[in-house]
Amino acid sequence: MTGQPPPDRAPLTVGEAGEREIIALVRARVPPPPAHVVLGIGDDAAVVEPARNHLEVLTTDAAIEGVHFDRRYVDAGSIGHRALAANLSDLAAMGATPRAALLSLALPQALPLAELDALLRGLLDLAAAHRLPLVGGNVTRSPGPLVVDVTLTGAVKRRKVLTRGGGRPGDELYVTGTVGGAAAGLAWLQRQAGAAAPTTSDDAIGDAVARFLRPEPRLRFGVIAGRTRAASAAIDLSDGLADAVRQVAEASGTGALVEAEACPVHPAGRAVFGPAPEAVLRSALTGGEDYELLLAVPRRATRRLAAAARLARLAVTRIGALTPDPAVRLRVDGHEVALPVGFEHFR
Amino acid sequence: MTGQPPPDRAPLTVGEAGEREIIALVRARVPPPPAHVVLGIGDDAAVVEPARNHLEVLTTDAAIEGVHFDRRYVDAGSIGHRALAANLSDLAAMGATPRAALLSLALPQALPLAELDALLRGLLDLAAAHRLPLVGGNVTRSPGPLVVDVTLTGAVKRRKVLTRGGGRPGDELYVTGTVGGAAAGLAWLQRQAGAAAPTTSDDAIGDAVARFLRPEPRLRFGVIAGRTRAASAAIDLSDGLADAVRQVAEASGTGALVEAEACPVHPAGRAVFGPAPEAVLRSALTGGEDYELLLAVPRRATRRLAAAARLARLAVTRIGALTPDPAVRLRVDGHEVALPVGFEHFR
Numbered sequence: 159m160t161g162q163p164p165p166d167r168a169p170l171t172v173g174e175a176g177e178r179e180i181i182a183l184v185r186a187r188v189p190p191p192p193a194h195v196v197l198g199i200g201d202d203a204a205v206v207e208p209a210r211n212h213l214e215v216l217t218t219d220a221a222i223e224g225v226h227f228d229r230r231y232v233d234a235g236s237i238g239h240r241a242l243a244a245n246l247s248d249l250a251a252m253g254a255t256p257r258a259a260l261l262s263l264a265l266p267q268a269l270p271l272a273e274l275d276a277l278l279r280g281l282l283d284l285a286a287a288h289r290l291p292l293v294g295g296n297v298t299r300s301p302g303p304l305v306v307d308v309t310l311t312g313a314v315k316r317r318k319v320l321t322r323g324g325g326r327p328g329d330e331l332y333v334t335g336t337v338g339g340a341a342a343g344l345a346w347l348q349r350q351a352g353a354a355a356p357t358t359s360d361d362a363i364g365d366a367v368a369r370f371l372r373p374e375p376r377l378r379f380g381v382i383a384g385r386t387r388a389a390s391a392a393i394d395l396s397d398g399l400a401d402a403v404r405q406v407a408e409a410s411g412t413g414a415l416v417e418a419e420a421c422p423v424h425p426a427g428r429a430v431f432g433p434a435p436e437a438v439l440r441s442a443l444t445g446g447e448d449y450e451l452l453l454a455v456p457r458r459a460t461r462r463l464a465a466a467a468r469l470a471r472l473a474v475t476r477i478g479a480l481t482p483d484p485a486v487r488l489r490v491d492g493h494e495v496a497l498p499v500g501f502e503h504f505r
Numbered sequence: 506m507t508g509q510p511p512p513d514r515a516p517l518t519v520g521e522a523g524e525r526e527i528i529a530l531v532r533a534r535v536p537p538p539p540a541h542v543v544l545g546i547g548d549d550a551a552v553v554e555p556a557r558n559h560l561e562v563l564t565t566d567a568a569i570e571g572v573h574f575d576r577r578y579v580d581a582g583s584i585g586h587r588a589l590a591a592n593l594s595d596l597a598a599m600g601a602t603p604r605a606a607l608l609s610l611a612l613p614q615a616l617p618l619a620e621l622d623a624l625l626r627g628l629l630d631l632a633a634a635h636r637l638p639l640v641g642g643n644v645t646r647s648p649g650p651l652v653v654d655v656t657l658t659g660a661v662k663r664r665k666v667l668t669r670g671g672g673r674p675g676d677e678l679y680v681t682g683t684v685g686g687a688a689a690g691l692a693w694l695q696r697q698a699g700a701a702a703p704t705t706s707d708d709a710i711g712d713a714v715a716r717f718l719r720p721e722p723r724l725r726f727g728v729i730a731g732r733t734r735a736a737s738a739a740i741d742l743s744d745g746l747a748d749a750v751r752q753v754a755e756a757s758g759t760g761a762l763v764e765a766e767a768c769p770v771h772p773a774g775r776a777v778f779g780p781a782p783e784a785v786l787r788s789a790l791t792g793g794e795d796y797e798l799l800l801a802v803p804r805r806a807t808r809r810l811a812a813a814a815r816l817a818r819l820a821v822t823r824i825g826a827l828t829p830d831p832a833v834r835l836r837v838d839g840h841e842v843a844l845p846v847g848f849e850h851f852r
Contacts, residue, residue, distance in 0.1 A: 202594075203564035205562050206560065209555075213543055213552050213553065215552050216553065216605060217550035217641065218607045218609045218656055220652075225645055249550060258563060260563055260565045262567050264652065294565065295565055298567055298569060300650070309609075311561075311563065312550070321548050322547075322549070393549060
């Protein structure tokens, strides 16, 4: 007997399978594309029909093992879901409808094929929920971490684009959903990393973990807010609420004042970060990956914002306003302090 | 004195600089965009105007340290150039004109900022040569290799798309330029990897090294061939000539016969791989990254192909034909053998 695997054994890892077999696996998982896909996976490039009378929105975002996820406590399906969700959230922040996805994978040779399959299913299930076709991509091996790089195209009408820079002093700041849930869910998962299959009977923690592992990008709300001109500016919370406020203020040439007490902090924060309100607030402001939206809303558009929230079945909360004074501040316990800085990928 | 760097020292590495500074570096290097770019780098996503009455072509391709390049003998400018060239070559193979580029970078913390800057310049110089705007992207740190993932959009008219699957038995196979140059250049660089600044007085080797480090994607030729319907099928040679022939035959539902003596083997092959004709031929057939094009050409289109080659100032060589028999063969020294298999990223 030699150390070679028997020739009739099915391949178990990415390295045993090879590029062709992996592409065949992807193709087998991809459902029949919608009519605007002229040529899907399998040629040198994909060909799609652009949306008539729309601008095209382009975004790309990579999820890298050891930076954006840890395979010890993020299952493969969630890795795929999260990689796509981060990109969908960018489209939501522009008010765009998704049109086509490209997937570029760099795979460690030892990655089990079953994990790759679960990753694909996580990504494709979320894509299907948004009627988004996977039209192409690239597969290569990685000598280091698993890399999942997604690129999306979306469509938006010319006068309905939401940008970061449209805010004006006096516009009110609103945030969708809750903040700090993903950070609390991540922190909880990190603490349980030794446990085999961590479970909790605490509903808030369970929800926070789900928010971290399977975030729901706010596409419907973003599109309605753009179409109805309910916001003057928008951004997603990929790098945290504090960072989002700073980016909108900077791009709009304004300052901002955020009311700490108004922020819709996820209820798991207290259970995970302890009873000190400062720690919970800080994690809610600076914790990334909530994939909610921050919007600047002129007072005349308040009703349209409420209508968009109702249609998208989403809570929105007023947390402050843009100011003529260029400082970006937080009011907490009657004092005004500088808003903490957000997550930075290189720190 | 402590081990900390003095506070007024300019950052030298990616890790010292951080995400914002890196994005600022990219923005400073990017020239003003053309009119079809509505919103470039700096928001959640880019916004572009689609080309009127054109289909959109989408492609993505990653260049990964340790798989696609080795920083010991590929300079940073060439890494950037090659990452974009691989994607442009995919558009060329579809007959598409480039419209917009997205760049997703995963950077090791220790990467010198000067290297990143050189990489960007290599990429942006090639983009400028094709009037291609960089409209957005993503920057993150990498705990492992340097990853340069490029996504391109291109435009092509509906009836002018070149695919792999349009060939018919009897169509002749043509290849642009020469084959095996990149493989010879790479092999020569690998042998010189110890030398500080390898130089050669052999013009053929110098040309082969240039073909490996700074390949020229055949965009103009691809667009003209598509527009004039000079080819029934096309593919680029990213994974070698043999692989390209197999892919076109498979997608077209045909076989193929390639004449070894007809292949335009790069003259550096003999100097690098030795005088044995088999070794030179094998490297020319299976060596990847030449980024030339293989075309299937119906006999009635031979003149149009010659005209496209003249307009693009490019040599094209007939190397064989598609066959009704599904086998993919090579005729060498009067014998017919199976065409060798090409480069596979996972082997």
